[in-house]
Amino acid sequence: MARLAIEKLTKRFGRITAISELSLEAESGTITVLLGPTGAGKTTTLRCVAGLERPDSGTIRIGDRVVNDLPPKDRDVAFVFQNFSLYPRYTVFENIASPLRIRSIPKEEIERRVREVARFLHIDHLLDRRPIHISGGEMQRVAIARALVRNPQLFLLDEPLTNLDAKIREEMRTELKRLQGETGATFLYATPDQAEALSMGDRIVVIRQGHVVQVGTPQEIYHYPRNVFVADFVGSPGMNFVPALFEGEKQLNVGPGYFIFELPEEAASVCRKALKHPEVIFGIRPEDIFLTAQEEKGLYPARVDVVEPLGVIQIVRLRLNGHVLRVRSEEGARFEGGERVFFGFRKEKVRIFDRFTEERVF
Amino acid sequence: MSSVRVEKLYKRFGHVEAVKGISFEVKEGEFVVLLGPSGCGKTTTLRCIAGLEHPDGGKIYFDDEDVTSLSPAARNIAFVFQLYALYPHLTAYDNIAFPLRAEGLPKPEIQRRVHEVVQLLQIEDILHLKPRKLTSGQKQRVALARAIVRRPRVFLLDEPLSNIDAKLREVTRAELKKLQRSLRATTIYVTHDQVEAMTMADKIVVMNFGDIQQIGSPHEVYHYPANLFVARFIGSPGMNFIPGNVEEREGQLGVTVDGKYFLPLLEEQQAALRRLPFSVHQVILGVRPENILVVGEGEGLLDGEVYVFEPLGVQNVVTFRILGHLVKALLPGDMVFQMGERVGLKFREIRVFHAETEKLIA
Numbered sequence: 264m265a266r267l268a269i270e271k272l273t274k275r276f277g278r279i280t281a282i283s284e285l286s287l288e289a290e291s292g293t294i295t296v297l298l299g300p301t302g303a304g305k306t307t308t309l310r311c312v313a314g315l316e317r318p319d320s321g322t323i324r325i326g327d328r329v330v331n332d333l334p335p336k337d338r339d340v341a342f343v344f345q346n347f348s349l350y351p352r353y354t355v356f357e358n359i360a361s362p363l364r365i366r367s368i369p370k371e372e373i374e375r376r377v378r379e380v381a382r383f384l385h386i387d388h389l390l391d392r393r394p395i396h397i398s399g400g401e402m403q404r405v406a407i408a409r410a411l412v413r414n415p416q417l418f419l420l421d422e423p424l425t426n427l428d429a430k431i432r433e434e435m436r437t438e439l440k441r442l443q444g445e446t447g448a449t450f451l452y453a454t455p456d457q458a459e460a461l462s463m464g465d466r467i468v469v470i471r472q473g474h475v476v477q478v479g480t481p482q483e484i485y486h487y488p489r490n491v492f493v494a495d496f497v498g499s500p501g502m503n504f505v506p507a508l509f510e511g512e513k514q515l516n517v518g519p520g521y522f523i524f525e526l527p528e529e530a531a532s533v534c535r536k537a538l539k540h541p542e543v544i545f546g547i548r549p550e551d552i553f554l555t556a557q558e559e560k561g562l563y564p565a566r567v568d569v570v571e572p573l574g575v576i577q578i579v580r581l582r583l584n585g586h587v588l589r590v591r592s593e594e595g596a597r598f599e600g601g602e603r604v605f606f607g608f609r610k611e612k613v614r615i616f617d618r619f620t621e622e623r624v625f
Numbered sequence: 626m627s628s629v630r631v632e633k634l635y636k637r638f639g640h641v642e643a644v645k646g647i648s649f650e651v652k653e654g655e656f657v658v659l660l661g662p663s664g665c666g667k668t669t670t671l672r673c674i675a676g677l678e679h680p681d682g683g684k685i686y687f688d689d690e691d692v693t694s695l696s697p698a699a700r701n702i703a704f705v706f707q708l709y710a711l712y713p714h715l716t717a718y719d720n721i722a723f724p725l726r727a728e729g730l731p732k733p734e735i736q737r738r739v740h741e742v743v744q745l746l747q748i749e750d751i752l753h754l755k756p757r758k759l760t761s762g763q764k765q766r767v768a769l770a771r772a773i774v775r776r777p778r779v780f781l782l783d784e785p786l787s788n789i790d791a792k793l794r795e796v797t798r799a800e801l802k803k804l805q806r807s808l809r810a811t812t813i814y815v816t817h818d819q820v821e822a823m824t825m826a827d828k829i830v831v832m833n834f835g836d837i838q839q840i841g842s843p844h845e846v847y848h849y850p851a852n853l854f855v856a857r858f859i860g861s862p863g864m865n866f867i868p869g870n871v872e873e874r875e876g877q878l879g880v881t882v883d884g885k886y887f888l889p890l891l892e893e894q895q896a897a898l899r900r901l902p903f904s905v906h907q908v909i910l911g912v913r914p915e916n917i918l919v920v921g922e923g924e925g926l927l928d929g930e931v932y933v934f935e936p937l938g939v940q941n942v943v944t945f946r947i948l949g950h951l952v953k954a955l956l957p958g959d960m961v962f963q964m965g966e967r968v969g970l971k972f973r974e975i976r977v978f979h980a981e982t983e984k985l986i987a
């Protein structure tokens with residue numbers, strides 16, 4: 264297993280720049296997730312690493328080798344696609360064995376490795392079947408097994424779970440993470456799904472419009488998003504935002520005009536130093552707001568817009584004049600659309616963004 | 626708006642029984658979701674209600690009128706496939722007026738009715754714009770306005786949110802629910818997404834293999850799933866299952882797992898088991914991931930080992946291995962685990978299912 268290092272990679276298609284001076288590293292034996300919306304450049308990055316696209320500039324290193332000029336077959340990477348394809352006329356066994364056969368590996372060795380990887384992915388009972396006789400989730404396992412059987416330097420996974428049912432997706436997420444942990448493989452894993460990124464990644468590289476926006480552990484990305492885009496994109500629902508004005512020494516006029524929030528000294532001091540203008544965005548995650556039906560000192564009034572039950576929790580949407588605040592609350596508390604309620608928040612969880620650059624200030 | 630009653634609806638395609646004699650009711654103004662995996666018969670049911678398929682058996686009533694043999698046009702329903710399908714060359718106004726013009730209504734009447742719905746949907750100021758100038762939220766409102774303006778008796782929606790990205794889907798979900806409530810529109814909504822069903826429905830009809838598995842409020846299907854299928858399908862991750870045996874210890878009924886752990890049941894659950902006309906030995910325990918608590922090894926009801934750890938920001942999914950069984954727990958975001966770590970586990974809100982019939986018994 265090897266480390267991957269991409270430096271200043273640029274790839275254009277005609278006049279469209281798909282990725283622009285993109286740099287990232289995937290440490291050996293870890294899962295690095297490329298997270299971003301459709302069209303962010305995730306697939307192009309993976310395809311450049313695999314050698315399926317030729318970058319316009321930049322270098323790609325796998326282990327100690329610069330692989331820019333190597334053909335795909337000499338890079339020793341395995342690619343798992345979103346739209347996986349299996350040979351319909353082959354059995355599951357033959358499908359998994361196919362990358363070994365073209366490498367003229369002895370028959371007993373092929374047999375041994377296919378059975379081992381099939382057992383690992385819980386598809387050993389399907390080896391004699393044809394793809395048409397197995398489910399979608401099983402097919403995806405076969406596609407992964409086929410990549411895994413070769414024991415390559417690096418795995419490139421391009422939204423491998425996107426086309427699967429929600430239930431199978433959940434299961435496979437756990438399986439894949441377990442598999443990577445046990446084999447110590449290096450994964451570069453692309454997905455538009457923030458839950459998948461948080462749950463699987465050792466590190467997450469958030470990309471947008473061909474640029475890296477933030478690199479960090481799931482905790483860092485979630486609690487200290489670099490800007491409004493990341494804060495909104497990560498989390499379900501994402502962070503709430505309300506425009507605000509920084510006034511005086513440490514006051515935040517949220518709305519402006521809805522309520523005044525006194526910043527903790529540390530946040531206030533950072534804001535005084537970093538801000539060149541008073542216009543900011545007040546950000547708070549849905550789980551850091553609490554609700555009550557009774558008026559209390561220090562709480563702010565709002566009206567309930569819609570309540571969305573989700574089992575033991577519910578999402579309560581509050582309307583604050585023109586803005587919506589989503590609150591994650593326990594199911595036990597009963598709120599109804601139109602009801603007047605009072606809310607407060609965990610002060611240490613407030614995040615402040617510059618309204619013009621949308622970068623996080625605190 | 627009408628109420629809808631489906632009675633013993635039966636539909637087959639060749640040898641395949643798509644819908645096997647199902648019955649349910651939708652009250653006037655109610656939001657009912659038909660939920661199930663692909664192939665469960667939900668779309669066929671909806672298409673029969675719309676008149677797009679002719680049932681092989683059973684009746685469909687709007688209020689007390691038998692509409693089973695009426696053409697789709699004569700049923701006066703609004704069938705919405707996708708909330709984006711607008712005529713690109715027409716303005717918002719002309720898009721909304723389109724179905725009324727097709728009916729040949731006089732111009733002043735058309736103006737009056739369009740005016741009425743655009744006020745309701747708060748889109749008065751964008752009526753002169755063509756779809757490409759509209760935001761996606763505005764497009765949805767225009768599409769809805771076009772459906773409402775005809776004053777249909779029933780709204781039928783077939784996975785209207787399936788092709789939009791996660792963030793927009795979340796916003797639209799809330800908007801749609803709010804609108805439906807304010808219009809008191811009788812709505813039948815088909816989806817395979819349990820989150821959509823939970824958050825929007827007054828009543829959920831869970832389907833599988835052409836049959837109804839359960840009809841209930843979001844709260845009922847979540848906390849009292851009628852069988853293993855519903856328990857697994859609702860919730861993310863779905864309910865965990867562990868096989869066990871009913872045993873009596875010191876006058877208390879409980880369930881033993883692998884002969885090693887004894888899990889006592891609540892009084893009312895014990896009573897329910899004793900009331901059964903037959904005695905049950907083999908059962909399946911169900912516990913939701915959010916009802917699993919972690920304590921020190923040996924201090925809980927049973928012991929387990931961390932199998933996979935998946936952070937999700939606000940909370941973490943931790944898969945534990947308990948003897949030969951894997952269970953997933955949803956735990957607070959600040960609790961971090963290492964693979965292989967040993968812990969004790971406690972369950973609250975255990976459900977007991979019959980091992981053979983797979984039905985909820987206590």
